[in-house]
Amino acid sequence: MSRRYVGTHTWTEICAFWAIVISGFAYLFGGIFRFIVSVIKDLNGTKTAAVLNNIYNIITFLGNVALIVAVAIPAWQFVKYRSKGWKVVFWIALVGFALGAILGLLGGLGIFSW
Numbered sequence: 001m002s003r004r005y006v007g008t009h010t011w012t013e014i015c016a017f018w019a020i021v022i023s024g025f026a027y028l029f030g031g032i033f034r035f036i037v038s039v040i041k042d043l044n045g046t047k048t049a050a051v052l053n054n055i056y057n058i059i060t061f062l063g064n065v066a067l068i069v070a071v072a073i074p075a076w077q078f079v080k081y082r083s084k085g086w087k088v089v090f091w092i093a094l095v096g097f098a099l100g101a102i103l104g105l106l107g108g109l110g111i112f113s114w
Contacts, residue, residue: 016074020066022066023062023070027059027060027063033052033055034053036052037049037052037053040052060105061105064104068101072094075090076090
């Protein structure tokens with residue numbers, strides 16, 4: 001006889017589950033797009049490859065956002081009752097990740113380059 005789990009789930013569990021699902025699909029389809037881009041470049045389809053490369057960068061960005069949601073919520077649960085120093089470190093790390101993800105997206109799209 002199988003056991004059936006009946007109960008409520010926390011927001012952390014729900015966000016972590018959906019973030020893993022979204023990021024898993026984003027990275028899977030992003031990898032497929034990256035492969036298609038490399039094949040098209042070999043066939044001299046430069047314009048099409050550029051469009052697919054932009055789609056890849058957007059999908060990767062969405063995967064990164066989903067992962068940060070999966071990590072940020074439990075991390076906040078860890079620091080929310082701690083001292084102010086812990087909270088400051090949390091917010092600095094979160095903003096640093098967000099800026100890095102956005103700059104990575106803009107650089108991948110060719111909008112911003114070093």
